[in-house]
Amino acid sequence: MKRLFFAVFLLVVVLMLVSCAPAKPANHLEAIKQAGVIKVGTSADYPPFEYVENGEKVGFDIELMTEIAKRMGVKLEWVDMPFDSLIAGVQQGKIDASISGFNYSEERDKVVDFTISYYTQEDAFTVSESFSGTFNVPEDAANYKVGVQTGTTQDGWLTDNLVTTGKMPEANLFRYDRVDQVALDLKSGRIDVMMSDYDPARYLVKSLGGLKVVWHGVLTSGPFNIVVPDGDQELKAEMDKIIKQLQDEGFIEQLIAKYIAQ
Amino acid sequence: MSQPVLVAQNLTKTYGKNVIFRDISLSVNERDTIVIVGPSGTGKSTLLRCLNLLTKADSGKIWLDGVEITDPTRCSEDECRQRIGMVFQNFLLFNHLTALDNVMIGLTKVKKMPKEQARRKAMEELERVGLIDRAGHYPGQLSGGQQQRVAIARALAMEPRVMLFDEPTSALDPELIGEVLAVMKQLAREGMTMLVVTHEMGFAREVANRMIFMEKGQILEEGTPDDLFERPKYERTRQFLWKIAELHGRKAAEENG
């Protein structure tokens, strides 16, 4: 009997949760304002843009988004997920938007939309200090074992330009869930070269030690954008407006000074 | 002559290609104590289990107090089994319950008796089989003979119209057989209607008023114990009974030193 009761109880709980669907607002932005909260996805393992310090989420993207939400007049709810699930998360509506050091890419554009750029990022190639090879141009990476974070634009660049064209064997490209994992393997010598965004590379070089950046410049990256659902013009317009405001006010420059220029 | 308590007509049971028994008919009257004997594997246990519908006979009919229990529209199986008590060779007490709870559970959960009333009745039955002082023990803490006596009390508590015993002492150590047989003899004397499958010839001669010899799935002979022991119609009957009696006698001689 007790078992039956429990089963029914569980069923009722599930049904209750299911029925808690909100009323249909006009569009996504309306829905967010109505709910009073925006759910933003990020992968808080990417210093200096989003990471955890003293139990709090901190970083360039974190502070930027916090300010944006404030100006939108809604509360900010962070949803932390592995980087490669974020795009899917926006697609499926699990999160309203995502800020996580996203570069614009055509592939991503097919399934989501982007705000205007809030920052310009360079790419970087990092090696260990004891590296004895030559590295003058990005294509030199083809001669070594290269590590990269999975699902990033760098991942795309290496795959399309070096592996698919045959310049580099597939087996020499190592993909990782997080960029700090790449750096650790770089330091231990399991790989020779790391390709990533420039600012995180500098953070890792400083924090880990024993590494150095051998090349940086705009290759795949360039602009950082916030990701919003495909076709969501209202949300994009709202965020674009605020980003422009923050740029004009010098807020973004302050963030750069705080997190990046070191 | 009032109607018989239990009647079976043309019961047949096969298992694949094997015929366990064929066309068995018998009738059990009130206060009868019937003993069924025969070589092992002649379907005696299966027959008993068919009588209380635990096993379904392939064909044939069974009546309990005039109601055909093999007809599902006349009475539900579970209901019928409340009125037929069964005692198994392996006792089959419920391991997670004390002796008292074993006897009580049929009363509270099947007969829906209030707890106090059930407890009193259960204590009575345990008293009847001489185990009132073991009421709080678990089956694992009881000897084989004690377990079987609790099993008998459990069956009796349901106040059945007839009690079926399936080789009740076959799994017991020799020293423990006596206490169980004593209970059974007492029951017979008190007028309980009983059908007993056993090898215990002493029991048969003392309290049975009818005896059935089964072999190869058929009833070979039927009559009073005296009939079968002194004036058997078939040589086979004589052979079997005297062999058993010889073993029994030898056993008795061994026990008596």
Place this chain on the structure above:
Amino acid sequence: MLIEFFRYIAAGTATTLAVTLVALPLGLVIGLTFALAHVYGGKVLTQVMRLYSTLMRGMPPILLLFILYFIISGSINLSPFWAGSIALGVVSSAYQLEILRGAILSVGGEQMMAARAIGMSRLKAIRYIILPQALRMAIPPWSNEASIVLKDSSLVYALGVAEILRRAQQLSATTQQPFMAFGTAALIYFILVFTANRLLDYVSQRTRIPANPLG
């Protein structure tokens, strides 16, 4: 330094426990129902249950977790926590089905026969005679499954649920001290699993049947 690590990662314990406390009972309810269907349900039902068991246990739990997660969250609007926990519960149900089925079978058909002989219906027999014995028997292997679900709860990190493992990953990414971060997480899991096992041992002791011939 270790204290900071510990405090941040340990804060995920509540989530880890919450996931486990949704998944495990759900798995039990489903597993028990299906185990009974398997043993007592007749030919067709038995085959269906066998299929379910083979299918669900035939792939790595994390794979099944993802598949179920996307099925569940695709059709109903649940948070990752609920979708993930429910999915984990369904995964566990197949293993619990086998554990409970084994326990029910070891109680044996004879106990059922004896129960029916005093006029109990099959349902009553299952409820009052078979299950009380079977569930006691199932505690040791079930305790093992409980530990597994507790540890597998870490898999929901991939769905965005901030439990112990995810927090360890974040710390590792910030401090580049993977051994400290993951070591602390491991220590916390160890404490949880150890405690759970002790608890279930205690339950097993308290509910033990004295001198049980079935062991």
